[in-house]
Amino acid sequence: MHIGGLKETLKIGGLDNPVIKDGFDRILIPGSSLKGKIRSLLEKKEGMYNVKITFFKKDNKKDKKESRIIEISPEYSKKENKIKIIVKEINKDNKNENKKEKKENEKILEKVEIDGNVVIGDLINKYLVLKNDEIDYKIEGIPCSCGACNICKLFGPHHSKFVLEPIRARIRDSYLIIEKDDEEKILDPKDEEYSKFLELKPENIIDRIKGTAQHPRHTERVVAGSKFKFEVVFDIYKKEDRELIKKFIEGMKLLEDDYLGGSGSRGYGKVEFKNMEIIVKPKEYYERKGEIKEIKEISSLDELENKVDEAFNHFNFS
Ligand SMILES: [Zn+2]
Structure with a gap:
């Protein structure tokens, strides 16, 4: 390694x-x-995870310049208590953008509900398409922030x-x-x-x-x-x-x-x-009213998963 x-x-x-x-x-x-x-x-x-696709078009001075950005990101709505995947397009053509214009350059294209199926790959395929005079793109994956x-x-x-x-x-x-x-x-x-x-x-x-x-x-x-x-x-x-x-x-x-x-x-x-063990410290242990429980000699991850249930028996959830 x-x-x-x-x-x-x-x-x-x-x-x-x-x-x-x-x-x-x-x-x-x-x-x-x-x-x-x-x-x-x-x-x-x-x-x-978050996906950022940056599209480029030909530029007179340089090789290429950014034309637009597509952001695909899971977001949590407190009101609905739901995570949705939001697809946003940011137009990069307006050069001297101030804050107000920046807002106008952002457009929500789609809000997709997550129903247990992985949808992000489908969304990437759907939006990874060059438009008009675009010549290239760059795709980045960023950890989830929902x-x-x-x-x-x-x-x-x-x-x-x-x-x-x-x-x-x-x-x-x-x-x-x-x-x-x-x-x-x-x-x-x-x-x-x-x-x-x-x-x-x-x-x-x-x-x-x-x-x-x-x-x-x-x-x-x-x-x-x-x-x-x-x-x-x-x-x-x-x-x-x-x-x-x-x-x-x-x-x-x-x-x-x-x-x-x-x-x-x-x-x-x-x-x-290999050679795994679970050490359970219930809150009573910290209050000096209870003890540490040890589950030892766990040899595989499947076994470890089963032993997690056993470990949880030692907690008192109120
Ligand atoms: Zn998340």
């Missing part, structure tokens, strides 16, 4: 693609990387001004761990096996005509089979939150079929979740 660090901090002749380490040189996968990946896989599957869907409840809306409920999932940094004297510990540069966990893989782009290697690069990566300690904290407010945790586990399953970090197309970054 390779999770890239900042190569700017390395001297010339150093690695092209260093693995991320903390201030003590311990190897880790940042919680933010894990969050971003799981979120994007869930958004793709559910069709809950604030009301399961993904926004788990990870928070992309723009914090749309927060409707507290964010449920916090993913900690995952450190590379080893077993020592029958205990798990974070791999430290002082450990003699430290260097065995990192490998350098030279990669070349072969010159198609001469058959010689061009631009040799070195990718530092963590050896296959390395173990990381993955930890997520969920804040539970009501019994319906069980579905949010199950949604998160769905994201973990999608990740097992995908990859983590860079160069996934070259076979890096395969992950598998």
Whole structure:
């Protein structure tokens, strides 16, 4: 697996693609990387994300200039208590637009109700059409900002001004761990096996005509089979939150079929979740009237999903 660090901090002749380490040189996968990946896989599957299509036309001075933008975005209406996908067109032809004109240049084309079916792909196909003298387009996917869907409840809306409920999932940094004297510990540069966990893989782009290697690069990566300690904290407010945790586990399953970090197309970054446990801390525990419950030795994500029901038996929802 390779999770890239900042190569700017390395001297010339150093690695092209260093693995991320903390201030003590311990190897880790940042919680933010894990969050971003799981979120994007869930958004793709559910069709809950924002799409921005920018169209271009020919320009006399430059190659091309923006002609219009189509925005397709899930939005929550408090009044109707519903999420709808709003399709908006923004005309970019008016050059010196002031605030009032800007409003007039925006037009809502469609409001689509979500009835459990993924509709965003259909909408992209419908609106991804060049008009008049347009010559090109650019399409961008941006995380959901509706604030009301399961993904926004788990990870928070992309723009914090749309927060409707507290964010449920916090993913900690995952450190590379080893077993020592029958205990798990974070791999430290002082450990003699430290260097065995990192490998350098030279990669070349072969010159198609001469058959010689061009631009040799070195990718530092963590050896296959390395173990990381993955930890997520969920804040539970009501019994319906069980579905949010199950949604998160769905994201973990999608990740097992995908990859983590860079160069996934070259076979890096395969992950598998193993040796899992659930630690339940009911509110009585914090009030010193109750105890922590532990559900251990969970070996697969399907099993984990079943054990979530068991964990919820330990909460008293009023
Ligand atoms: Zn959302």
